[in-house]
Every structure is written in structure tokens, then in C-alpha cells.
Amino acid sequence: MKDICKIALEVTDKKKADYADIRVINEQNQSIVYKNGKVGNLAQDDTIGYGIRVLKNGAWGFAASDDLSPEAIKETAALAVTIAEASALTIKNSIQLADEPAYQDTWTTPYIINPFDVPINEKIEIMEQVDKICRKTKLAKECKVFMQFIREHKLFASSHGSLIEQVIMISGGGFKLTVSDGNDIQTRSYPVSFDGIHQSTGYEIIPAMDMVGNAERVREEAVSLLKAKECPSGIKKDIILMPSQLVLQIHESAGHASELDRVLGYEADFAGTSFLTTEKLDTFKYGSDIVNIVADSTIPNGLATQGYDDEGVKAQRWHIVQKGIHRGYMMNRETAPQIGKTRSNGCNRVESFSDIPITRITNLSLMPDKGTLDELVNDTKDGILMDTNSSWSIDQQRLNFQFGCEIAWEIKNGKIKRALKNPYYKGMTPEFWNSCDAICGEQEFKLLGVMNCGKGQPMQVNRMSHGCAPARFRKVMIGS
Amino acid sequence: MADLKKILKLSPAPETELTYNQSVEYYTRYSNNAISENIKSEDKMLEIRVIKGKKMGIASTNLLDKKNILKTYDKAMQALKAGKKDKSIIPLTKKKKYNENNHYNEKTANYSPIDKANRLKEILSTTGDYKVSGLFTNGYSYYALANSNGVNCDYKSSSASVSFTVQGQAGSSSWQGEAANIDELDVKEIFNTAKKYAGLNKDAKDIKPGKYDVVLSPYAFEELIFFLLYYGLATLPYIEKRSAMNGKLGKKIASEKLTLYDNAFEPGAGGMPFDFEGTPRKKVMLINKGVLENFVHDRRTAKKMKTKNTGHSIGEPNTYGPIPMCPVFEGGKASPEEMIKSMKKGLYIRKLHYTNVLNPKELLVTGMTRDGVFMVENGEIKHAVKNLRFSDSLFNILSGIDMLGPVTAIDFDEGWGKIPWVKINGFNFTSKTEF
Numbered sequence: 069m070k071d072i073c074k075i076a077l078e079v080t081d082k083k084k085a086d087y088a089d090i091r092v093i094n095e096q097n098q099s100i101v102y103k104n105g106k107v108g109n110l111a112q113d114d115t116i117g118y119g120i121r122v123l124k125n126g127a128w129g130f131a132a133s134d135d136l137s138p139e140a141i142k143e144t145a146a147l148a149v150t151i152a153e154a155s156a157l158t159i160k161n162s163i164q165l166a167d168e169p170a171y172q173d174t175w176t177t178p179y180i181i182n183p184f185d186v187p188i189n190e191k192i193e194i195m196e197q198v199d200k201i202c203r204k205t206k207l208a209k210e211c212k213v214f215m216q217f218i219r220e221h222k223l224f225a226s227s228h229g230s231l232i233e234q235v236i237m238i239s240g241g242g243f244k245l246t247v248s249d250g251n252d253i254q255t256r257s258y259p260v261s262f263d264g265i266h267q268s269t270g271y272e273i274i275p276a277m278d279m280v281g282n283a284e285r286v287r288e289e290a291v292s293l294l295k296a297k298e299c300p301s302g303i304k305k306d307i308i309l310m311p312s313q314l315v316l317q318i319h320e321s322a323g324h325a326s327e328l329d330r331v332l333g334y335e336a337d338f339a340g341t342s343f344l345t346t347e348k349l350d351t352f353k354y355g356s357d358i359v360n361i362v363a364d365s366t367i368p369n370g371l372a373t374q375g376y377d378d379e380g381v382k383a384q385r386w387h388i389v390q391k392g393i394h395r396g397y398m399m400n401r402e403t404a405p406q407i408g409k410t411r412s413n414g415c416n417r418v419e420s421f422s423d424i425p426i427t428r429i430t431n432l433s434l435m436p437d438k439g440t441l442d443e444l445v446n447d448t449k450d451g452i453l454m455d456t457n458s459s460w461s462i463d464q465q466r467l468n469f470q471f472g473c474e475i476a477w478e479i480k481n482g483k484i485k486r487a488l489k490n491p492y493y494k495g496m497t498p499e500f501w502n503s504c505d506a507i508c509g510e511q512e513f514k515l516l517g518v519m520n521c522g523k524g525q526p527m528q529v530n531r532m533s534h535g536c537a538p539a540r541f542r543k544v545m546i547g548s
Numbered sequence: 549m550a551d552l553k554k555i556l557k558l559s560p561a562p563e564t565e566l567t568y569n570q571s572v573e574y575y576t577r578y579s580n581n582a583i584s585e586n587i588k589s590e591d592k593m594l595e596i597r598v599i600k601g602k603k604m605g606i607a608s609t610n611l612l613d614k615k616n617i618l619k620t621y622d623k624a625m626q627a628l629k630a631g632k633k634d635k636s637i638i639p640l641t642k643k644k645k646y647n648e649n650n651h652y653n654e655k656t657a658n659y660s661p662i663d664k665a666n667r668l669k670e671i672l673s674t675t676g677d678y679k680v681s682g683l684f685t686n687g688y689s690y691y692a693l694a695n696s697n698g699v700n701c702d703y704k705s706s707s708a709s710v711s712f713t714v715q716g717q718a719g720s721s722s723w724q725g726e727a728a729n730i731d732e733l734d735v736k737e738i739f740n741t742a743k744k745y746a747g748l749n750k751d752a753k754d755i756k757p758g759k760y761d762v763v764l765s766p767y768a769f770e771e772l773i774f775f776l777l778y779y780g781l782a783t784l785p786y787i788e789k790r791s792a793m794n795g796k797l798g799k800k801i802a803s804e805k806l807t808l809y810d811n812a813f814e815p816g817a818g819g820m821p822f823d824f825e826g827t828p829r830k831k832v833m834l835i836n837k838g839v840l841e842n843f844v845h846d847r848r849t850a851k852k853m854k855t856k857n858t859g860h861s862i863g864e865p866n867t868y869g870p871i872p873m874c875p876v877f878e879g880g881k882a883s884p885e886e887m888i889k890s891m892k893k894g895l896y897i898r899k900l901h902y903t904n905v906l907n908p909k910e911l912l913v914t915g916m917t918r919d920g921v922f923m924v925e926n927g928e929i930k931h932a933v934k935n936l937r938f939s940d941s942l943f944n945i946l947s948g949i950d951m952l953g954p955v956t957a958i959d960f961d962e963g964w965g966k967i968p969w970v971k972i973n974g975f976n977f978t979s980k981t982e983f
Contacts, residue, residue, distance in 0.1 A: 103867045106634050106636055107634065108867035109865055109866055109867055110605075110606045111606060112608065112624070112627060113607075113608040114608065114610075114620070115608075115610040116610065116611065117610065119589075127586075129586055129661075130588070130589075131588045132589045132590060147588060150662070151661045152586070154583075154664075154666075155582075155583040155586040155665060157666065157669050158581075158583045158665060158668055160581065160582060161582075187630055188627055188630045189630045192632070209790040210790055212867060253790050253909040333579050333580050333679060334580075334584055336679070337577075337681040343982075422589040422591050424587050459904050459905060459914070461914050461916065462902055463902070463918075464918050465981070465982075467981050467982055468935075468937055468982075470906070472906045472907070492906055496982070525575055548939045548978065
């Protein structure tokens with residue numbers, strides 16, 4: 069890997085690039101889907117390649133290849149320079165990069181059990197057990213059990229002298245059951261929807277989540293939803309959101325809204341822009357006083373936790389929202405100087421070797437406040453508790469949103485009553501976060517995450533963790 | 549490119565299937581009137597699937613030297629040995645004849661970033677008070693399939709696309725185009741269209757959410773159709789009795805003006821002439837004058853529904869089942885201008901954003917308008933309106949189709965489809981946003 073970096077940077081130097089960096093990435097990926105009594109899909113991928121990014125004449129060029137021959141590396145590096153020269157034909161202002169020290173370092177995800185050492189049949193046995201329990205009802209139409217493991221070995225080198233080697237290990241899984249009685253179709257997932265929980269850790273996460281022990285409860289909840297009442301619609305209610313829904317609210321309305329590239333118009337044609345414009349920094353009342361939203365690329369087990377981002381900036385922690393006030397953005401070395409910041413906070417990441425680094429949400433969590441979920445429910449006279457995301461949509465400035473959940477429960481006079489199906493809620497981001505009047509304490513905090521966040525063209529799918537405890541929002545519009 | 553016949557000979561298994569994907573993509577992105585990302589990326593992947601005694605193993609690599617291919621065979625065989633016998637594993641497909649289909653253009657595959665920068669330079673240097681952003685892409689993809697039963701087929705296709713979002717002080721608009729041949733893209737005309745509507749999108753007014761008649765561009769209609777194709781018309785959920793279409797086969801599900809079929813050989817659209825198992829693709833009528841007539845099939849679903857395989861497999865094994873890949877809507881005679889003229893009061897919508905399914909049983913979808921929504925009164929565009937959220941069942945939306953216009957070829961990744969301009973009556977908006 070080091071030889072690839074050396075050959076590439078020699079070429080970019082010879083061709084008088086102002087700056088160049090390279091990522092060599094070897095990724096192993098094992099993904100198993102068990103569906104309705106059999107292995108529905110199995111993928112075991114092993115890829116390696118490199119992406120070379122060059123700044124010349126004030127503009128970027130990028131070329132990637134999986135041909136590891138010295139000739140191909142030289143050609144790819146030369147092409148990156150040529151592309152930068154082409155980009156420069158259109159620029160009015162040269163790109164300036166925020167300073168970052170050069171590092172020679174290594175970093176590895178801490179883990180106990182290497183998931184690639186665990187035999188496939190051991191994994192499938194757990195999946196089989198979950199499937200059998202879930203499908204112990206004639207109403208079961210589809211049971212899917214997921215496991216995925218990723219080992220990413222990457223080397224970053226830059227013309228500024230950085231040489232950083234990192235090994236990232238991701239493990240996770242979950243399941244979902246869809247039932248139907250011919251009149252209705254309902255789904256319940258565990259521990260969360262969309263392929264379950266993943267973290268930067270080893271295989272130890274799989275036994276810890278106890279999929280088998282939760283299968284019966286999930287099945288009974290799914291079946292009960294077929295006969296459940298519809299969640300009310302078209303009225304405002306106090307709602308309590310469980311972490312398996314609230315994390316996506318954080319992701320969509322705080323995470324994407326605070327990506328500085330969006331704010332500055334880099335994504336205007338595709339993902340959109342953001343209402344969190346730069347004049348709002350340090351003044352805008354994003355949420356109520358108890359709302360503290362923290363970005364942190366250093367937290368244990370975070371899906372975006374690593375020593376350095378993909379342009380060699382050291383991992384950091386900072387507030388996006390502090391005591392309700394908008395305090396920060398997700399930045400890279402190119403965008404940080406454009407708002408007067410002297411340093412990037414390390415959010416430039418790639419999906420794979422063939423991608424150019426772009427600004428991504430890092431791990432982003434709503435800080436816990438106080439109290440238990442029971443206490444919060446006891447304190448709620450007339451409300452709805454919603455759990456497990458099933459659908460999401462938000463406008464291109466991240467203001468008007470609508471979410472759907474798998475299940476809800478009615479709360480009357482501080483007690484949880486009957487289950488309700490098809491719960492939806494909608495609102496406007498600042499109004500919604502300003503209506504937050506209670507967040508449970510650390511004992512209820514859960515670190516969940518998103519494995520399927522798409523951004524950029526070509527689309528890059530990346531991952532990040534979000535943590536939170538259950539929280540209450542007053543007078544929110546519910547229903548479709 | 550990989551020599552699959554040679555790689556097959558290295559297999560230690562009695563039954564082996566190889567699939568090979570390769571793509572070269574050139575993406576030029578621009579924002580704030582300058583190129584901000586400009587890339588060439590190259591990817592390839594060889595997947596090996598081995599079968600022996602009702603057991604299966606799979607492994608993939610992008611390193612195609614003999615040593616790594618043997619290592620990947622070994623990994624697939626280890627997975628096979630570790631797995632249990634699975635009676636549902638089906639034998640590999642046999643060699644079949646298929647018609648050739650050409651969607652490859654050399655110039656489109658290799659159009660250089662320098663050529664694109666030169667074409668964009670003229671546009672990006674004359675934007676006036678507008679901020680222009682967008683994407684100009686070109687490249688090609690190659691797919692090959694070979695198995696130990698003698699199947700050996702491949703397909704190469706190129707594509708190019710361009711989009712512009714033009715942001716003014718008052719509002720923005722966008723437009724786009726896609727083609728298998730880059731010479732068919734009128735880059736300047738696409739930019740001028742985006743600019744024209746950005747000029748109209750000013751002083752946007754608040755309007756009350758509710759039901760409005762709408763004219764949708766093909767790109768807006770495509771956002772909705774995605775959920776019809778991959779939720780409603782997906783075959784496996786229907787067989788597993790978890791589909792919105794259960795109980796609706798042979799029944800009217802949309803306006804009689806709507807006819808939709810899947811056709812890999814459609815002139816001006818279409819795609820790979822065989823599916824991901826090597827079975828020749830067939831034209832399938834999906835919705836005929838509003839009536840749900842058929843689903844597409846692979847070997848498994850065809851057997852379960854006692855019908856013929858239509859060549860729509862997405863590859864073995866998979867948990868999704870076959871899906872339409874080249875959806876073609878029959879267009880109509882009305883021009884977009886005639887549709888607008890026919891409206892007493894309604895909305896002209898050029899783009900939808902972040903659409904998603906709220907309830908798969910009812911095909912209840914929600915999403916936002918974006919980049920220019922215009923109030924039409926007595927057949928004329930009166931003013932811009934602030935963006936709105938819609939939530940409605942696709943059955944209601946498709947039943948409300950009142951007029952159809954010209955079709956546009958749109959790339960659906962696995963093939964090209966044709967999507968029309970449409971006028972839909974009674975489109976349901978439920979809330980609004982601030983811009």
C-alpha cells in the first residue's frame with residue numbers, strides 16, 4: 069500500500085500539483101440475509117483500489133483505479149492532475165485548504181472477536197432460530213434476518229507529509245417480520261428498522277443484542293398491530309419519541325442541515341441546501357434550552373469513529389446545538405475557511421476507494437437530560453409514544469418533515485394504554501425542536517445509527533451513529 | 549475485461565456461475581458557477597457462485613490475477629462447505645438465444661473531463677445574477693455472465709446526463725436531460741430551460757394545502773413511479789401476500805388513460821437483452837388501460853404463479869424477486885402547454901423531492917415539491933407558490949390521470965424507460981414549507 073502512495077505522490081509532485089492526497093483502501097465485506105427458512109443472500113466481497121485527489125491551479129481533480137500496476141498508478145495520478153487543470157478553466161476563486169498538521173500514525177477499532185473468524189454456519193444458526201420463532205404464526209409473510217461485517221484497511225498519504233494507516237471494523241445485525249391477515253400488512257423490526265444495529269466493534273455485538281430472546285415479543289407485537297386501532301390523524305398531540313425513531317429525526321433535521329457544503333451551495337442541484345445559513349451561527353434558536361446536539365468522531369463504537377477523516381484531519385468533538393443555540397457545522401478543509409474557521413472538524417469521508425471525499429455527518433447525538441422513561445410517561449397526560457422508524461421525508465432545506473413509525477402507544481393520564489398502528493407525525497424543524505420539553509437521562513440513552521446514508525454524485529453510501537434517550541415534544545401534528 | 553471462459557476452467561465445483569461488472573464513470577459537478585468536483589472512477593467486480601449437492605457458496609473480488617481468483621474460489625467453497633443443504637437451490641440456467649441490443653456509444657463512454665469543462669466554461673461564465681450548480685456525467689458499464697451450463701453473454705451500455713439548478717435571489721429552478729448518446733444532449737437548451745423557470749420563480753406566495761389539479765414533468769412523475777414499480781409491481785411481495793396489489797390482479801387500479809409495459813427492446817429506451825441469469829427478456833404488459841394485467845417473472849415466481857418466465861431475474865440468490873427494469877408508459881398527444889391551458893385552477897410542478905412510502909399496504913406516498921411550483925389560473929401561469937408537501941395513495945394519484953403528453957427517456961439504472969408529462973386531477977397536498 070505504501071508503494072502505491074509513493075508512486076502516485078511522486079507523479080503529482082513532478083506535475084507540479086499544489087496539493088495531492090491518496091487513499092488506498094482494502095475492504096472486506098460479509099453480508100448474510102436469511103429469509104423465510106433459508107439463506108436468501110450471501111455476499112463475501114474483497115476489494116482493493118486507490119483514489120488520488122489533486123489540487124492544481126486552485127481546482128480539484130480526482131481519478132481512481134483498481135489496477136495496482138506501477139504504470140496504472142502513474143497514469144491515474146497524471147490523469148488526476150489533468151482533470152484538475154480542466155476544472156480550473158471554470159473557477160473564479162482558488163480553493164484554499166484549512167491547515168492541518170501532518171501525521172504519521174495508526175489507528176484501529178477496538179474489538180474483542182473478529183467477525184471474519186466466526187464460521188458462517190454459527191451465524192446462520194442464530195438466524196435460523198430467530199426465523200423459526202418469528203414464523204410460528206400463519207400470519208407471517210416475510211421474516212428477514214440480517215448480519216453484516218465490514219473490515220476496512222486504509223492508508224492515507226498526502227503531499228503535506230501525512231501517512232495514516234487505519235483499520236475500521238463494523239459489525240451488526242437485526243431482523244424484521246411482516247405479517248398479514250389479508251386485510252392489513254404490518255411490520256415490526258428489532259432492534260431497529262433497516263437492517264438492525266451496527267457499530268464499530270467486533271462480533272460481540274451479535275450475542276449482546278439477543279435477537280433470539282426478542283423474537284417472540286416482536287412477533288406478538290407485529291400480530292397485535294393487525295387488529296390495532298389506527299393512530300389518530302390531523303390533530304396536535306404531545307408525542308414521546310423512542311431512540312429508534314428519534315435518531316433519524318436527529319440525522320435528517322440536524323445532521324444534514326449542518327453539513328457546511330450544503331449550506332454553501334455545493335449540493336444545491338442534488339441533495340439540496342440548508343436553512344441553517346451561516347449568519348445563524350451562534351445566534352439561531354434551533355431548539356429548546358435542553359437541546360444539546362453533539363458531533364463526536366471519537367466516541368466508542370461509533371460508526372463514524374476513526375482516528376482521522378479521509379483527508380487526514382484528526383477526529384474531534386463539538387456542539388452543533390448547545391442549550392438550543394446553533395453552534396457548529398460539519399466541515400472539511402475546503403469549506404471551513406469559507407466561514408472564517410482556521411481548522412476543519414474532520415467530516416470529509418469516502419464510501420470506497422473510487423470516491424472523492426465529501427462532507428458527511430459524523431456521529432451525532434442528542435445529549436441526555438434527566439429521568440427515566442417511566443417518569444416521562446407518568447408526566448404525560450394525553451399523548452402518543454412512537455417507536456421504530458418506518459418512513460422519512462424532508463424538504464431540500466431540511467425544514468418541513470414527515471416521519472412514519474412501525475408502532476405507537478396511546479398515553480392517558482400517565483399510563484401506557486393500547487397499541488396504535490400507522491403512526492405518522494410532521495412539522496417544521498425549528499418549531500419541532502423548540503417544542504422539546506423533556507429528554508430522559510443517561511440510563512435511557514442508546515447509541516444506534518444509520519448504515520444507508522446516501523449523498524453525492526455518484527451516490528456515496530456512508531454510515532454514522534446517532535445516540536439519544538426518549539424525548540417528549542409538545543403539540544406535534546400527527547397523521548398523514 | 550475478464551475472460552470468464554478461462555476463469556470457469558479454474559472452478560473446483562461441479563456447477564459454477566460467474567458474473568462480472570465493470571464501470572467507468574466521469575462525473576463533473578459544479579456549484580456556485582465553478583466546477584467543484586471532477587472525477588474519473590473505475591470499478592470492477594467478479595462474483596463467483598459455486599453449487600454442489602444442494603449447497604451453495606459465493607465470494608467476490610476485484611483482483612483478477614490467477615492467485616486472487618483461486619483464493620476467491622476457495623472462499624466460496626468454504627462457504628459452501630459450512631452451509632446446510634438447501635432444497636430450494638435451483639440449477640444454473642441453460643444456454644439460450646437472445647436478440648442483440650445496442651446502447652453503447654464510444655464517444656459517450658470516453659468523453660473527456662476537459663471537453664466537458666470547455667463546454668461548461670461558456671455557460672458558467674455568463675450566469676449573470678444567478679448561481680448555477682449541476683452535474684455533467686458520462687461513462688459506460690459492462691456486464692458479463694457465464695456458467696458451467698454454457699451460458700456466456702455480455703452487454704455494454706453508455707450513458708450521459710446533464711442537470712442545472714439555477715438559483716436567483718428570489719427563487720430557483722432546475723432542469724435535466726439523459727441520453728445513451730452524448731450528442732443527443734442539448735446542454736445549452738437544458739441550461740436555458742432551468743434559467744427561464746428560475747426567472748419565473750420569484751415572489752412565491754403561500755397557498756393553502758388541499759387538493760389541486762397538477763401538471764407534472766416526466767422527472768416529477770418518475771419520483772412517484774419508482775414506488776409503483778418497486779413496491780406495487782414487485783412480484784414476490786404479491787406471491788407472499790404482502791403487496792398492495794393482492795386482490796387487484798385483473799382489476800382497475802388506475803385511470804384507463806394509463807398503459808404501462810416493460811420492454812427491453814423499446815425503440816429509444818430499453819436495456820440488457822437478457823436478465824441477470826441469462827434468460828432472454830420479454831415484453832410484458834403490466835397495466836393496460838388502467839387494469840393490472842401481469843407481473844414480470846423469473847424462474848422462481850413463474851413456477852409459483854404457474855406462468856412463463858419473462859426474463860426479469862435480478863440474479864440468484866436474492867430476497868426481492870423480479871422487478872420491471874425498462875418501464876414504458878404510453879404517452880399522449882397533449883403538449884405540456886396544452887395541459888396547462890386546460891386547467892381552470894391548478895399547479896404546474898417541475899420537480900418532486902425526497903418521496904417515500906408511508907404505508908406500503910395503501911401505497912401511501914409523501915414528498916415535497918422543489919425548484920419551482922407555479923399557480924395556473926384559467927390556463928395561464930399566474931405566479932410562483934411556496935413548496936408544498938403531498939401525501940396520497942398512489943392508487944388515487946394514478947386514478948386521477950386526466951391527460952398524457954410526450955414521453956422522455958429516463959435511465960432506471962438497469963435499463964431505460966419512457967415517462968410522460970401528465971395532468972393529474974385532485975392531487976392531495978397536506979402542508980407547506982417556508983420557501
